[in-house]
Amino acid sequence: MGTTNSAAAGRFTRESSPLTQPMMHGTAPLTARLEPWMEKVISDPDLCQELIKQYGSPLNLHDYSSMGRNIAELRAAAEAHEIDFQIYLARKANKTLGAIDKAIAEGCGIDVASFHELDQCLNRGVPTERLIVTAAVKSAALLRLAVEHGVVISLDNVDEATELLEIAGESEQRVAVALRLASDNPAIPPTRFGLKADQWLSFLEQADKPGKLKVDGIHFHLNGYDGSQRALLVAESLELIGDLRELGQEPAFVDMGGGIPMSYLDDENQWAGFWEALAELPEGDESLTWKSDRLGASGPEASSAVYPFHQKVIRGGWLQQVLETKDSATQKTIAQMLRERGIQLRCEPGRSLLDGCGLTLAEVAFTKTRSDGAPLVGLHMNRTQCRSTSADFLLDPLLIPTGSGRQEREPCDGFLVGAYCIEEELILRRRFEFPLGVGKGDIVAFPNTGGYLMHIIESASHQLPLAKNVRLEGRETILDGIDEAGASLR
Structure with missing residues (x-):
């Protein structure tokens, strides 16, 4: 297991996770602070697969401790x-x-x-x-x-x-x-x-x-x-x-x-470094964001388009x-x-x-390229299911390799896209690297989504179902929606 992982431009580093070698990070990493219960879930691929199979994708997990x-x-x-x-x-x-x-x-x-x-x-x-x-x-x-x-x-x-x-x-x-x-x-x-x-x-x-x-x-x-x-x-x-x-x-x-x-990130240097790099990004350069999107600002202090x-x-x-x-x-x-x-x-x-009460899981549906060759990773979710009113969710998700063909994979990068039939259907607008590859059937975990990010603008457009909400109690789960009866999974 390596101690750091270099990003594409060689300018950014991400500390390796206490769980495993980082399998996914932004080209300018923004490493989320994780609660122990989140680490436990992410380090258990079998549980994550079982949860997605039982409740569908995406799935909102809760622990209110x-x-x-x-x-x-x-x-x-x-x-x-x-x-x-x-x-x-x-x-x-x-x-x-x-x-x-x-x-x-x-x-x-x-x-x-x-x-x-x-x-x-x-x-x-x-x-x-x-x-x-x-x-x-x-x-x-x-x-x-x-x-x-x-x-x-x-x-x-x-x-x-x-x-x-x-x-x-x-x-x-x-x-x-x-x-x-x-x-x-x-x-x-x-x-x-x-x-x-x-x-x-x-x-x-x-x-x-x-x-x-x-x-x-x-x-x-x-x-x-x-x-x-x-x-x-x-x-x-x-x-x-x-x-x-x-x-x-x-x-x-x-x-x-x-x-x-509150603060989602512990590393102040990562936060400042991301905005510095974004400000210097040449027009049309997609190494950090989709279509070199500035996310409404040129610096963390000036930005009103994203949560700090x-x-x-x-x-x-x-x-x-x-x-x-x-x-x-x-x-x-x-x-x-x-x-x-x-x-x-x-x-x-x-x-x-x-803060610390929610985690969203989504299953990888496909990998492909845009018509001009830009790499895409499709998820079984839409962009309203991990977003508040901000321009983007600025935390690195975590990849849980549960799909097939893991031995043949190669390092790659790309953008996360969602289920709505529009060109700008980006789950997140940042570009991500996958040092050990990514494939259909893998699971992407979005950390610390319990406050606003799951529900404030969620939409069931295209008649896609809303995400299930589940409370975790060890390996048991209880459906925790406003109209849902209890259920359990062992």
Whole structure:
């Protein structure tokens, strides 16, 4: 077993896996951090074959054990600052029921973004006080269901709030809401979510004369992962809470939404090196990406088209920085301001909680060349089944050699293509090397896909079935989809 493996241009290296010699890597490698359970699966070709045979390709595997560790990391940062703190798992990040169960078992709540997400959580026995509805667009059915069960609703706009007041008029109870706040601060980018503080105050004074809305807290949504922006908006939220208390409301929390960073890669040099090489790539050169695709950026700091797969400060360290930020007006830290006002801080992470919880397997369908000779490796999956809203998934998959003819194979490289009948049907847009070859029947494993990458944009176009979702418990598997009954495989 070699210790390193040279890439095509001789500029990049990838450390050999603790499992086996690397059998697949990008021409500019981006080596994923793996959980022990992932390593165990990948090192067992017979199990992988059996799973694909039983459930089809692609297949989403889950092990939620690392969620507890991720939760504990955030809680430790909050406890160090002696603040009241609660975590709500972003349900939209993963549709399995097991993710709900694990979050609740760890004492977290659930952030839901649709009628069905709320209905599933209620049917699953999630306590109503551990739910919040944050959907960007809320149907009347969703609003009614939340009102019926006393679930807090994050209000986004006047039309939505007016509709809620009409529904609330049918009930004797006041309706629990959080006001979604859009910042007035020029240091924070414009957002489509929420209203400014003066707009909310005006609405409450003018439209809610019966006092049907019970404002339990302030909620906001920010794009990106900038902790300093979160701190600014927490401070702004606390100012709004003061104004609301003067109106007779009793808000008790600030919910800063998601966007808590995580890191998929341990090697910062690989991450920087990939972007440096991409920036230098001549037009038309496909040695790194399909049709020399720049993935929307020329450097890791400038890129907004892809998730930052390597980040230095994540989860607990990031939250600590937010809490230690000083408000320019009071010169008090965010943590001090929360404690003095008796306000709970909430967050709604998706990726950060599901870090380490998912692995996607797909079977190789064929190898061939494009009409101009570019090598292709076809998979039994489509490009929506390992992708979020980003331009690409920037981790090296792992090859599990389960196909036939392994003795006759030669080293090769190529692009991973999928099942949709369009020219740009790329599973990943990067070029990959296969030092020991690749063939029909092999299995490609996509690491750490549990947060958003499996489900957020998955499509059953061409009437292809959606991937099965399976929870692993040793060598036993349990179907873990929203409409699936349990099954086992030994």
